[in-house]
Amino acid sequence: MWEKISYYKKFGIEAESLRSKNERINESYxxxxxxxxxxxxxxxxxxxxxxxxxxxxxxxxxxxxDDKGLRDKHDRILIKQVNSITKxxxxxxxxxxxxxxxxxxxxxxxxxxxxxxxxDKVIIDISGSxxxxxxxxxxxxxxxxxxxxxxxxxxxxxxxKPSGGEDYSFTFGFDKDIWxxxxxxxxxxxxxxxxxxxxxxxxxxVLSVLYKEEPESFYGLIGDPGYFPKYTEISKKRNSEFLEIxxxxxxxxxxxxxxxxxxxxxxxxxxxxxxxxxxxYNLCIVPFGTKPHAIGAALYAxxxxxxxxxxxxPKRYEYNDTKRGDYIWxxxxxx
Amino acid sequence: xxxxxxxxxxxxxxxxxxxxxVLWMEEDWLDWVIPKSQIFEGSRGSGKTSDLKSxxxxxxxxxSEKKIDGCxxxxxxxxxxxxxxxxxxxxxxxxxYWDKWGIDENLKGRYFSTFLEFIIIDLFMNAFNKLKSxxxxxxxxxxxxxxxxxxxxxxxNLFPYKENRPYxxxxxxxxxxxxxSTNFRIIKDIVNRNISNIDFINEFxxxxxxxxxxxxxxxxxxIEHFKNLRNxxxxxxxxxxxxxxxxxxxxxxxxIRTAEQPFAYKISSLLHFxxxxxxxxxxxxxxxxxxxxxxxxxxxxSPEFKKFAEGVCKTRMKKYYSEKMEDIFEKFSxxxxxxxxxxxNKEIEKPFKRSENEExxxxxxxxxxxxxxxxxxxxxxxxxxxxxxxxxxxxxLKIRKSDTEFFRKFRFVGAVDICKKYGxxxxxxxLDVISYLSNGCVRxxxxxxxxxxxxxxxxxxxFVDRKNPLSISKQSEGIINxxxxxxxxxxxxxxxxxxxxxxxxxxxxxxFQELQIYPYLKTAPETASVKLNFTKLSExxxxxxxxxxxxxxxxxxxxxxxxxxxxxxxNPTLSPKFGIxxxxxxxxxxxxxEDEFEKLLNLKGKKISKKMLDKILDERLRKKExxxxxxSPLFSKKR
Numbered sequence: 001m002w003e004k005i006s007y008y009k010k011f012g013i014e015a016e017s018l019r020s021k022n023e024r025i026n027e028s029y030x031x032x033x034x035x036x037x038x039x040x041x042x043x044x045x046x047x048x049x050x051x052x053x054x055x056x057x058x059x060x061x062x063x064x065x066d067d068k069g070l071r072d073k074h075d076r077i078l079i080k081q082v083n084s085i086t087k088x089x090x091x092x093x094x095x096x097x098x099x100x101x102x103x104x105x106x107x108x109x110x111x112x113x114x115x116x117x118x119x120d121k122v123i124i125d126i127s128g129s130x131x132x133x134x135x136x137x138x139x140x141x142x143x144x145x146x147x148x149x150x151x152x153x154x155x156x157x158x159x160x161k162p163s164g165g166e167d168y169s170f171t172f173g174f175d176k177d178i179w180x181x182x183x184x185x186x187x188x189x190x191x192x193x194x195x196x197x198x199x200x201x202x203x204x205x206v207l208s209v210l211y212k213e214e215p216e217s218f219y220g221l222i223g224d225p226g227y228f229p230k231y232t233e234i235s236k237k238r239n240s241e242f243l244e245i246x247x248x249x250x251x252x253x254x255x256x257x258x259x260x261x262x263x264x265x266x267x268x269x270x271x272x273x274x275x276x277x278x279x280x281y282n283l284c285i286v287p288f289g290t291k292p293h294a295i296g297a298a299l300y301a302x303x304x305x306x307x308x309x310x311x312x313x314p315k316r317y318e319y320n321d322t323k324r325g326d327y328i329w330x331x332x333x334x335x
Numbered sequence: 336x337x338x339x340x341x342x343x344x345x346x347x348x349x350x351x352x353x354x355x356x357v358l359w360m361e362e363d364w365l366d367w368v369i370p371k372s373q374i375f376e377g378s379r380g381s382g383k384t385s386d387l388k389s390x391x392x393x394x395x396x397x398x399s400e401k402k403i404d405g406c407x408x409x410x411x412x413x414x415x416x417x418x419x420x421x422x423x424x425x426x427x428x429x430x431x432y433w434d435k436w437g438i439d440e441n442l443k444g445r446y447f448s449t450f451l452e453f454i455i456i457d458l459f460m461n462a463f464n465k466l467k468s469x470x471x472x473x474x475x476x477x478x479x480x481x482x483x484x485x486x487x488x489x490x491x492n493l494f495p496y497k498e499n500r501p502y503x504x505x506x507x508x509x510x511x512x513x514x515x516s517t518n519f520r521i522i523k524d525i526v527n528r529n530i531s532n533i534d535f536i537n538e539f540x541x542x543x544x545x546x547x548x549x550x551x552x553x554x555x556x557x558i559e560h561f562k563n564l565r566n567x568x569x570x571x572x573x574x575x576x577x578x579x580x581x582x583x584x585x586x587x588x589x590x591i592r593t594a595e596q597p598f599a600y601k602i603s604s605l606l607h608f609x610x611x612x613x614x615x616x617x618x619x620x621x622x623x624x625x626x627x628x629x630x631x632x633x634x635x636x637s638p639e640f641k642k643f644a645e646g647v648c649k650t651r652m653k654k655y656y657s658e659k660m661e662d663i664f665e666k667f668s669x670x671x672x673x674x675x676x677x678x679x680n681k682e683i684e685k686p687f688k689r690s691e692n693e694e695x696x697x698x699x700x701x702x703x704x705x706x707x708x709x710x711x712x713x714x715x716x717x718x719x720x721x722x723x724x725x726x727x728x729x730x731x732l733k734i735r736k737s738d739t740e741f742f743r744k745f746r747f748v749g750a751v752d753i754c755k756k757y758g759x760x761x762x763x764x765x766l767d768v769i770s771y772l773s774n775g776c777v778r779x780x781x782x783x784x785x786x787x788x789x790x791x792x793x794x795x796x797x798f799v800d801r802k803n804p805l806s807i808s809k810q811s812e813g814i815i816n817x818x819x820x821x822x823x824x825x826x827x828x829x830x831x832x833x834x835x836x837x838x839x840x841x842x843x844x845x846x847f848q849e850l851q852i853y854p855y856l857k858t859a860p861e862t863a864s865v866k867l868n869f870t871k872l873s874e875x876x877x878x879x880x881x882x883x884x885x886x887x888x889x890x891x892x893x894x895x896x897x898x899x900x901x902x903x904x905x906n907p908t909l910s911p912k913f914g915i916x917x918x919x920x921x922x923x924x925x926x927x928x929e930d931e932f933e934k935l936l937n938l939k940g941k942k943i944s945k946k947m948l949d950k951i952l953d954e955r956l957r958k959k960e961x962x963x964x965x966x967s968p969l970f971s972k973k974r
Contacts, residue, residue: 101435101529179429184527186520187427189454190461208830212885213426214384241827245348282427314831 006264010271011303014334017264019327025049030120032057035129036078038070039322042128044155046081056114057082057090062097066319097130104136104181118146126291127155132180132311135298139182142302147335156227156261156325176313183301185308187282192216194281198289203238206288220246223260227325263331266296283307343788344655347781358389359646360405368418370568370599372591376606377631379887380778383603387572390420392462396472420570421458426578437531446522448546448586453519455571460512475563485560486511492552499540547590554598569598577608584611592625607893632775644780645669667799674765674804680710682762682807683750695757712749713742721857745860747916748851755852761914764810771918774907787813818911825888835879840888842936842943843905844913851915858955864904864920871929
């Protein structure tokens, strides 16, 4: 059964997080959104929804293919699974994961066609999606006067080091900075900037942002507990230089801990930490950590529209077949 | 946390990452408070942001957690400042979104100008409001009704059409700030959402201006309504302007050109990255009359840099240790701590005395017996046949003079060659060397001093209050460790480009290692850069090299902008890691073709191309670039 882990409500947004090992999703949805990926965990959500429980579906197929055949395989399975759970013919859209703004426009224009109302529910399986896409969908729903209910499904991952590699690396090549559409933030010219880094395993990318952007102050959010017993330890090790700088410059007060899988706990912690000071800094969130952390950060940003969320679009994503981990999560959100 | 760290005061993090920051300013700071537009150019860590922020009203009027300190003239000025500076980081404007905004280019320019203009007005109104509200500074605005009259006048100027003018209840600074803010936020939203429907945009009735237009009017109204501000300067401090697109830079340049006293722009940029100096006036480029260049990477040879570095070191020590030690710290002198200049001959002789290498012993014996009046490196150069004697001239005075110049130029690479031959460690030490290695960047200077202090193992009192400078061996160890740590630091912040950045640094290091030893140093001394046409490199490599500059691994120096020729060298701080000389990358660059450079790097391969390296080295020997002592302008200067 689904175990309720967290609940939080603030400024008109309400959310609860539920966790399970294998429970099915028994609810019905007006729309389901599913993303194909190199990672086989992208297939988890659609396998757990009952037949014909989605009135409509969108299957997002990113342009980038791998040379191991992972995308071909996962695309096939995902299409089959989504077909079986959807009443009407699912809509397949092909978009680029690197032309983020244009791709999000395409996705958003497709979503608009379903005329979603306040009582409708949408499910988004984010397990295979890069962060900008589902975060942007959240922002666009928040802007509506009567947004539908949103369920976000996420499968935790079983992370392995890439073969021959030293680091847990999920991206490769030049990073291009963008603000996630909908999260441009609201800067106050006379205030200093403060960055909130959501830390994962890619410590080098964190440092490259820190030294390139040179914010006046910054914070770190670490996943604790993590997806697996050593997760937090690995994350701290991968970010040791960054954590040392925080320690020297600001102290423990600039470190926040939240369950790596719990988006709602993350939201609550960020809200409690930053709401009292967000009129003192131009806040920018940089999500290098887990997807649930990014969702939590997005929910915090959406309460005031003040913080921005920066995303570093890599040259390409590593072709890692991240399999599903121990837990699956469902975040039920009312915007 | 490393316990030693607490005791080592010479930390080199960004100053913003420190508590109770004190910015140390030398006398040249007083040249920055004047109403003259200036561009602060420098490498990362050279202090551009600190320099700009030091001019901001919050620091100058003591209304910030950060403090300014400096020489007596700076302190005297701060007691009665005569300027109000407002600081803004240009990157906050989401620069790239402007490019994507799908409207007519001219109209886009007008909106950008208006956007930035409103931001600047917002900043000044915020500053005026805070200064007015503060007990110690409210006298600046204490004339009866001055705020009301000023805001009324400026609002009519800013929003000329009554139907578009926002509502002002009390005509206060805060109200104008809010209205300015509303306007720039509307523009920001339109741009971010890429709204290109002009009719829709026009409904917001934003009064479009050219950048600087309303700022000039602001100046007139300030003088008219605030008698206490009549002899003040107003500085617009824009940080990281190299992030602007060329069309945006042109708009800013036009504003700089048309700026009138008491306003001036102070902008910052990474060295060589602010390339656009044209304006919107046809055929007009900014001249030194319009904007003065202030290099923030100070000349490492200059006494000013050393004085500045000394001031920063003292500030650091005072911050970390008890006030009782302030008197000791005031006496601190970099020259006393490290010694002024390295006697490289003396230092190179030391390992010979300890060496068990038969060849080294033989050479040393030869030097002692055959050349009792000469310096050891000079002897090396003679014996290796590196020194080329001009036998055509009979003028003994000329020969002696050119000998002295020659040996001086070749002395450092001579030392490099000796160390390579016999496996000695290249000695680095003394203030001159530390300054050169820091390349005028105070953060790198501190990094080296931090490392030397660690290596010394001394308590701070013994480090500061010295009869004799620290030994060269301790300094050398500290300097080499600092270079290695800097190298790792650069790689760690390179993110996913770590391997490429490493390859670039290692390739340049390896190349210069070879060029600075026999037989290649016969061609020219101290080659520490390659010379090529930057735009002929592949786009990928151009981008990579720019990233390498951003991360602090290399330097690129532009020679002739018309020919796109540049010099590419290592960050001097890294030189000790490779055991090479470091004084300036402009001395004797090695010209190579762009294709050779790309092949040498061999980015797709596992290591640099040995074949290409050999080719470049062979070419160097074959080409007639032997230094002509007679003809070289360096040697023909009259003493």
